[in-house]
Amino acid sequence: MTEASPGRLSEEQLVDWLRLIRSENVGPRTFRQLINRFGGAGAALDALPSLAARSLRGRTIRIATREEALREIEAARALGVRFATTGDPDYPPLLREIADAPPLIAMRGVSWTAQRDGVAIVGSRNASAAGLAFAERLARSLALENYVIVSGLARGIDAVAHRATLETGTIAVLAGGHARPYPAEHARLVEEIAERGLIVSEMPIEWEPRGRDFPRRNRIISGLSRATIVVEAARRSGSLITARFANEQGREVFAVPGSPLDPRAEGVNDLIRQGATLCARPEDVISVLAENAGSPPRKNLFDDDSLEGQDTLIDELDLFAGLDGSAFEERAAPKQFSPPSPPADCVADLDAHTRGEESPQRDAHEVILSLLGPAPIAIDDLIRVAGLTAREVQGVLVELDIEGRLQRHGANSVSLILNYKL
């Protein structure tokens, strides 16, 4: 029986693998245990109904049909998406190492990209111009060291990290399926990444991402990466979940510090306080990775109660997680599956999505305000990241000047004076 470590699957084997992983309550851990117990996906599918009936005291679980699997394979082909299992030579080697490696991933683009070591750069969607500029510099410098930049396709830091490395190699991990990249405004970026980089998803091709899919997705971002760098993050940002996964996976965690008066720095400063390595220049990352090349995973950084309310959500993926011969029968059926609350960041992300995006042309004043922080930023960079004309930006800066909210540093650099009160 070669199915448990299958190399490339036959079409029939792929159908079975897809049916099994797409079945209700079967997550990565359950999948692996079922394969180990029954010797293959086909046998596991045969056994699943009675297994579930016993375990769930009569309630049945939905098992994906052969037709559904074939439809997904068809849809994947139409999009140029290929599947890879953990046994496939195309499967990303770093991702294969993690505890909850997806048994099956769908990849679009240059799959060779994921054979190289990744470094994840993640952070705020509403990042400051300084944060965006730093993320860009970081991404470019790491690309020069031959690292692939991994991120989550979100607005802000993620998008800048991808865009800076379109030519050198970047991987975007989706929270939904390949037919539903999120956010919609990055449809064109997705195409650009697919041309020379890679898009990865473990979800069904047509899956519309929900809030709770984002934290789950984040383990793949960190899993593809030897290090995760958080550039700007408010206190409950989803980026902190990626950092936590990275740490649990024995990967390096870096955080870029910021002024305590900037709320966008609260999460990263917390990370540093908890033991993440401070990253103030690309060399901070490069030297640590060079030092640790080939060494065993590092020890756990975080205290038990760090990142409160942001515990890893992976246990929730699997109804049967941790099951073994004896424990399986004893496990009580959940009366009702109650998904953990997604972190505020994801909700905010999806709220915008479900409410319909804000008008794409936000007020220039607002755009500039959101980009400015206490750290000085070159006006040229501000113009570039704002996507506004020099005239528009200068106009807003003059307004801010008049309002007493702008600090000028020489001729070409500005920062925001924070309205701070004791």
Added chain:
Amino acid sequence: MTEASPGRLSEEQLVDWLRLIRSENVGPRTFRQLINRFGGAGAALDALPSLAARSLRGRTIRIATREEALREIEAARALGVRFATTGDPDYPPLLREIADAPPLIAMRGVSWTAQRDGVAIVGSRNASAAGLAFAERLARSLALENYVIVSGLARGIDAVAHRATLETGTIAVLAGGHARPYPAEHARLVEEIAERGLIVSEMPIEWEPRGRDFPRRNRIISGLSRATIVVEAARRSGSLITARFANEQGREVFAVPGSPLDPRAEGVNDLIRQGATLCARPEDVISVLAENAGSPPRKNLFDDDSLEGQDTLIDELDLFAGLDGSAFEERAAPKQFSPPSPPADCVADLDAHTRGEESPQRDAHEVILSLLGPAPIAIDDLIRVAGLTAREVQGVLVELDIEGRLQRHGANSVSLILNYKL
């Protein structure tokens, strides 16, 4: 003989103490050793000429005269300045604990202020608005916890910290004498501090501060404080010296992080990378101090090569530092006193005073360079094999430090950084 722990000194004893500490080449360590060896300042003064003659191979040192001491006492009285020795009940208890505690300090203001625990807040002179705002918030919050805020009267962070705590208790430590507060523009601030807080100086009343007096002064700032917080600091800022002293004194070191794109954050981010505790809110400091109240001094934070080029300069204060009965006679005489280069920050501060103080010690520099290599060597050994004085060697090491060519391994051992390019 009670003079060695004198309580309040008689006027005659004060004259002797002043004469001894104001004599050439007598710093805090030498002072203490002379007192211990001869039983009192008067006896030490009697012995000093022959002691120096033997040690310095005929060169004499200038011993302060009785008239000078009386004049200083007079000048102090006119300014409302009182002297306190380490044995005096008015002497600040935290300062008394440090290795290089000044034997005699001159205080102006409410001396009771220094009986309370201090927290030092130091940082850039050209601080950002955010940095100033944060320093102010920090100072006020710590004042609410009954801490006295200690700083160095400089423009920027120092001045904000003092001003925020004029009502609740603040201590300014001068690099020069009480008649020469620096910078001159803070003359009025000095008066305000003297009203309800305290001004402290170890220097002669009329002493005009030079560049190298600032690092020396900084040990008193940290020494008066249970913790030192650096708010903004460029890479070679004098504030980092205060942090280093704090660490050597077993006190807590905090640094307020900033954006990597802000040069004013380079020094503080470095401190955090080296192990200083990140401070993003007053509670970060308050909780650590509450936890550690009464516990033994913490371990050394910094790596050997931390704060390159900013090693403590206190060894330079004392010609006879580390002297004991046997070593004293064997010690070679210095040919010429070569002051260590002050850190860049101090130079900027005092460029008017220090310019033209070029070191003529080229040969010592070359000797040391030829003796140093990539393998660490004990400074004591270096002194011995170089055939130079401790002072000469330390002077050269500081120069190499500042040139970025020296690596420090713990307090007592150094190596040369190779492949050094300018």
